[in-house]
Amino acid sequence: MAGKTLYDKLWDSHVVRQEEDGTCLLYIDRHLVHEVTSPQAFEGLRLAGRKPWRNTTIVAVPDHNTPTNNWDRGIEDPISKQQVDTLDANIKEFGAQVYFPFKHANQGIIHVIAPENGATLPGMTVVCGDSHTATHGAFGALAHGIGTSEVEHVMATQTLVQKKSKAMQIKVNGQLGSGVTAKDMALAIIGRIGTAGGTGYCVEFAGTAVEGLSMEGRMTLCNLAIEGGARAGIVAVDEKTIAYLEGRPFAPKGTDWDKAVAYWKTLKSDADAKFDAVIEIDAAAIQPQVTWGTSPEQVTAIGGKVPNPANEADPIKRAGIERALQYMGLKADTPMSEIAIDKVFIGSCTNSRIEDLRAAAAVAKGKKVAANIKLALVVPGSGIVKRQAEAEGLDKVFTAAGFEWREPGCSMCLAMNADRLSPGERCASTSNRNFEGRQGPGGRTHLVSPAMAAAAAIAGHFVDVRQA
Amino acid sequence: MRAFTKLHGIVCPIDRANVDTDAIIPKQFLKSIKRSGFGPYLFDEWRYLDHGEPEMDCTNRPKNADFALNQPRYQGAEVLLARDNFGCGSSREHAPWAIENYGFRVIIAPSFADIFFANTYKNGLLPIVASSENVDRLFRECLATEGYALDVDLKTQTVTSPTGFSFTFDITPHRKHCLLNGLDEIGLTLQHAGEIKAFEARHKAAQPWLFA
Numbered sequence A: 001m002a003g004k005t006l007y008d009k010l011w012d013s014h015v016v017r018q019e020e021d022g023t024c025l026l027y028i029d030r031h032l033v034h035e036v037t038s039p040q041a042f043e044g045l046r047l048a049g050r051k052p053w054r055n056t057t058i059v060a061v062p063d064h065n066t067p068t069n070n071w072d073r074g075i076e077d078p079i080s081k082q083q084v085d086t087l088d089a090n091i092k093e094f095g096a097q098v099y100f101p102f103k104h105a106n107q108g109i110i111h112v113i114a115p116e117n118g119a120t121l122p123g124m125t126v127v128c129g130d131s132h133t134a135t136h137g138a139f140g141a142l143a144h145g146i147g148t149s150e151v152e153h154v155m156a157t158q159t160l161v162q163k164k165s166k167a168m169q170i171k172v173n174g175q176l177g178s179g180v181t182a183k184d185m186a187l188a189i190i191g192r193i194g195t196a197g198g199t200g201y202c203v204e205f206a207g208t209a210v211e212g213l214s215m216e217g218r219m220t221l222c223n224l225a226i227e228g229g230a231r232a233g234i235v236a237v238d239e240k241t242i243a244y245l246e247g248r249p250f251a252p253k254g255t256d257w258d259k260a261v262a263y264w265k266t267l268k269s270d271a272d273a274k275f276d277a278v279i280e281i282d283a284a285a286i287q288p289q290v291t292w293g294t295s296p297e298q299v300t301a302i303g304g305k306v307p308n309p310a311n312e313a314d315p316i317k318r319a320g321i322e323r324a325l326q327y328m329g330l331k332a333d334t335p336m337s338e339i340a341i342d343k344v345f346i347g348s349c350t351n352s353r354i355e356d357l358r359a360a361a362a363v364a365k366g367k368k369v370a371a372n373i374k375l376a377l378v379v380p381g382s383g384i385v386k387r388q389a390e391a392e393g394l395d396k397v398f399t400a401a402g403f404e405w406r407e408p409g410c411s412m413c414l415a416m417n418a419d420r421l422s423p424g425e426r427c428a429s430t431s432n433r434n435f436e437g438r439q440g441p442g443g444r445t446h447l448v449s450p451a452m453a454a455a456a457a458i459a460g461h462f463v464d465v466r467q468a
Numbered sequence B: 001m002r003a004f005t006k007l008h009g010i011v012c013p014i015d016r017a018n019v020d021t022d023a024i025i026p027k028q029f030l031k032s033i034k035r036s037g038f039g040p041y042l043f044d045e046w047r048y049l050d051h052g053e054p055e056m057d058c059t060n061r062p063k064n065a066d067f068a069l070n071q072p073r074y075q076g077a078e079v080l081l082a083r084d085n086f087g088c089g090s091s092r093e094h095a096p097w098a099i100e101n102y103g104f105r106v107i108i109a110p111s112f113a114d115i116f117f118a119n120t121y122k123n124g125l126l127p128i129v130a131s132s133e134n135v136d137r138l139f140r141e142c143l144a145t146e147g148y149a150l151d152v153d154l155k156t157q158t159v160t161s162p163t164g165f166s167f168t169f170d171i172t173p174h175r176k177h178c179l180l181n182g183l184d185e186i187g188l189t190l191q192h193a194g195e196i197k198a199f200e201a202r203h204k205a206a207q208p209w210l211f212a
């Protein structure tokens, strides 16, 4: 019999029961909650007179609607405020293991705060009403986004009705070049497999280049699994995973820690495990990436050009390119490095951790943001990241260069708060989605790594960070 | 949840691949704490020429006449015909809520994004995966015939066009049962509460730190 994949191990250890058609009830260990996708679920519980099955699995925080400046004024948009107040009230009524309300010192983006507090652990099943829950797979946990009805289902039953996905392995061999990051790796993979390439799969990222990534880098990589269509991305547990978790507030302690570590070390695919699909990628060939279109798969290397739709044979794809170029206000065959930008956003659950801020600050240090840039925002992923960055003096580096240093939250990743693009504005963004209107109606988003975003801010246009 | 058995409904074609949930319902509408009222804002940025905000009255907003939802021939449509990777992007269930609230009951596409696909079932919608050839054929027929309507029968798992062209589709027995009977999935799961408790006890013995 063939060995088990990491996905098999995580799946098998959580199956409560299985129907004849393969539908399973899967037990959920960690339920992350934010203000946007939970109100209707709590309301559902209330209407049905149900209580959470195990409210100590819940970790909650408001992040999407919270402002990133002028915190003394509170939340000025009344509809945003109502949503955040509703979360406050729901947690008060139904309970949680931990809740960081608006303005709490540890508040931040849900996918940043759970790992940094040790609330995401290897071997767990982790869900959240948010597609970027894939992030937590970096810890060898089975983590994926769910809809609001499923949020209610998990709260009421501690389980999820699920069918097992197929298993894909994406092996990134060799070493990334200097100036090339986990973000570039992820975008290059999406460029290769397409935004639906991972649909129906749980993707395990492996290979020496993935092993070489820090935990922050692995979180960036798994975070973007969903943009490649996969509900979940996972990375096997190794010494880095364990070292990252040791001493975090919700990580196990004492003899529990020793037992946990012994178990966690088994959380990797067996050498003879079989995958339904395997993709191999050469890390050394990956260049810094920039998206040019309105889907993350519409991406190229910084040395590349905006594609010419005339070169695309498939009529549906050609129409897609034409529509994207029109929306993005770009001419075919323009070199990426000639595209000037208006705004820069460094943040989001993809790239707002301490390592991301360090990489951006290293590029910005001693330089000035170009005159054509209207706004360059740095939004740390959490209060903890913010304080760490300030202790290292990164905030001073950014502000001296002309960046704004803000309070933590989702911010301009999806522009539900006041941070957004105006119609036609072009942004170098470290976030995860370049969809039409994502950063504000009519806004034009180019996805890049933190170092590339900082380099673009300084140059006023995209530029190869390796030559900046 | 509304039960779904069969339907004879007008088809509205959205001829784009990779339609994402931000396009289906833009984020400003996610600020609502309700489950209903999203229908008027379905495809807001494609459907209207101005910028939509929550709780706006849509009756007098300027409409994009080119967009299918605004064309007289597709009024009252209950079947949404779409292209590959429909519903990609965020997990927001507001997307199926908006589609259902507008009046659609069925979505036919060659492929769907995973989370969106799961979300549709919880809201009395039936997503049908059809081959690219069948979808192409439906698009052709639909564009050629005003008032084009399909028959969709969940019991027999068939789609039939007015030209007599017909094909079957897959659905898991569990989902079919829930949809046919309009069952609340939570209630069904809680019938297995004993098994969940027993699993929990074993799980706790194996990994006590998860229960600390």
Ligand code: SF4
Binding pocket: A063, A064, A109, A110, A111, A130, A132, A348, A349, A350, A409, A410, A413, A414, A431, A432
């Ligand atoms: S940072 Fe962006 S992608 Fe991440 S949770 Fe917030 S809105 Fe979603």
